[in-house]
Structure formats: C-alpha cells, structure tokens
Amino acid sequence: MTALAPLRPIPPEADPPYDAPAYRSTEKRHPTHKLLPWVHTVTELTGPHFSPARFPATTDLSVVNGKQALGERIIVAGKVMDENGRPVPNTMIEIWQANAAGRYHHPNDQHDAPLDPNFRGEGRVFTNEAGEYRFISIKPGRYPWRNHPNAWRPHHIHFSLFGSGFAARLITQMYFPGDPLLPLDPIFLAVPDAAARERLIARFDLSLTEPEWALGFRFDFVLRGKAATPMEHP
Amino acid sequence: MHGLTPSQTIGPYWHIIEHPEWADLTRFGAKGERITLSGRILDGDGAPVADAAVEIWQADPPASELFPGFGRSRTDAEGTFRFITLKPGPVPGRGNVQQAPHLAMAIFARGLLKPLFTRVYFAGEPANETDPLLNQIEDPLRRASLIAQPAGQDGFVIDIHLQGARETVFLDI
C-alpha cells in the first residue's frame, strides 16, 4: 500500500487555460479533448534533484567576463515555498530574460534593438535551507511581439522551478509593479483571477535595495503542496 | 494556505537556458538497457512545433549520481525531440497495483500557458494490459497515443499531437 499524499489540485482561479483566444499562439496548440483525470503516483510525486556541484549557480547576470551589462541594476530575492507554507530548500531556479533594450540573446529574436555583449540573460540559483534565493541582474526591457497590432510585452523575467515532484513543476514569468502594459498583455491576463495575477508581480523593496548600487525587488514563489490527508484511488 | 504562483508560457526564447546534453540521461555513466526515445510534436494543423521544450522524468531506474532520471530536449525545425535514457521497469502504483514501464513527459512551448503532461509507455510490454492508467482509456486509438513503438535496434518512437483527430491523451495531474 503506497500512502503517498497527492498534491492539491491547482485552484481554477490560478490556472490559465490552454485555449486563450486573445493569445493567438494557443489556437493550434491547445488540446480539445478532456484531460484524463489521474491520481498522483510515485511518477508524479517524485522529481529531479539538481546539485550546485554538478549544476553550478550563476547568481550575477549583470556581469559577463568581468564587464558590466548596460541597464538598471536590480536585486531579485524571495522565498520558494509550497501552498502549505513549507519552504522548499536547496531547489534549483532557472532564470532567463531580455537585456535592458528588450532584446534576447537568441538567434530567433529579430527585434530591432541592440544586443549587449556583456549580457546573456541566463542564470541559475539555488534556494538555501530556508527556501530563500537572491540574484543580481538588470531590469529587462519591454519588447514588441506579433500577437496583435502594436503588441508589447511588459517587463518580465522568465523562471523555471522544479519543486517536490514532477507534478509541481512550474515555469512562469515575474512582472514589475506599475507597468502600464500589464492590463494589455494577453499572457498575463490569461490567469483568470486578479488576485492570482497580482502574485506574478514583484514588489519594490527598499530593504533589499543596496544604496548607490541596485534596486531591490521581492518575489516569492508558491508551488503545489501535498494535500493534508492522503487520498486513495478506489 | 498560500496562493499558488500561476503558470506562464515558456515562450520562444527558452533556449537561452538550454543545455543540449540534458537530453542524454546516460551522460553520467549510468548502466542499463540504453534506449533512444524520439518523436515529433505536431500542432492542430499537423505542422511541426519547432520551439518546444520536451521534458521527461522517470521513477525507474531510481535517480542517482549516475542517473538523473530527468531529461530535456528541444524540438528542431521538424518538431523532433530525441532522448537517450535507460528503459524503465515497472513502478508501484496506488494500492497494490503495479504500473507498466513508463516515463512522464511534460511539453512546454510558446502557445502553452501551462505544461501538457502525458506518459510514454512501450509497445510489447505485457504489463501494459493491466496498467491502471492505460486501462482508463477506452478508445483504442487514444490509448495507442501513449505507446512508443520500436524503431531500429534500440530506438522507440512516439509522436505527440497537441490537437485534432489524432490528439495525444494528456493528463489532468
């Protein structure tokens, strides 16, 4: 008898749909059949572990080969926890973002904005025992995309987290407070509930800000947690 | 209760964090029955999905210093992903049920606001007949969408259809 507690179901208000007509790329890529319900087993409740020894951290994205990237230097820090408030220690966070001009160090990004030889926009950090992480970067620029006429993505940083098991896997984007593009962005707006969308926006934090050096933003991640009582499949 | 951080799309530029060697789960020297698993990701028009991140996780063989259990592959211009891994054995299920050998697969891409989860089973495994997940799928064509077919000496192939008449079975997990 396995007594593995499944993860809580994802609450509908925090769950963007597969089919989001305002985000045009979903049109041919969303499933049309009902998903098959499945109670988690060891396959879904376990997941990879990454050690910093084998997967070295890069905690300062703002410097490449000792040279400083252009842009507004920022510190991003916060906690990774589960829905039950338990910290997720020693877990890897992957980070990628555009440069200060809104251009990705990526061959498919053809936006007419300058590349920065001192910025790649790739990082990897690990949480400590308390589930805390911190890294240094520059504020990513906004960039146009072709979803609809005059479409622009808000300032954002991409994140990938693994959590306690494969079903807790999270890839998301962190936004910045007060961005007037947020209420126009179909990707951000695809999250049904306003309160859940707010959880994608970092907070400016003077206590994280380092005088004469960098602005601080706080952003916490909440990953799926185990349900209180183990449920058994009949 | 803390509110969950919602999912957002991986977008088209995730290759910035790509490490192509992650598609080879045997790269740290794991020994066992080495297989290649490849296939194509196709959209509702049958067009290749050329910018996806395909991830696999397997509970067997157990993850160790030599075997990460986890792999990630990009799809190329034809929508093709390709992994090298060790063939999994059966895995305990809920209750006293055994699950047939399988991998978990997650697909991330531009146009997917959250991952699509599915599983890959292997043709010719007698345990497929009693697998609790496969046996929930009544339509034989839909069931077949989760079963990789042998190709070549040590290869298995499975195509993933995101949408349409041949749509792959995706899981609500």
Ligand SMILES: [Fe+2]
């Ligand atoms: Fe982006």
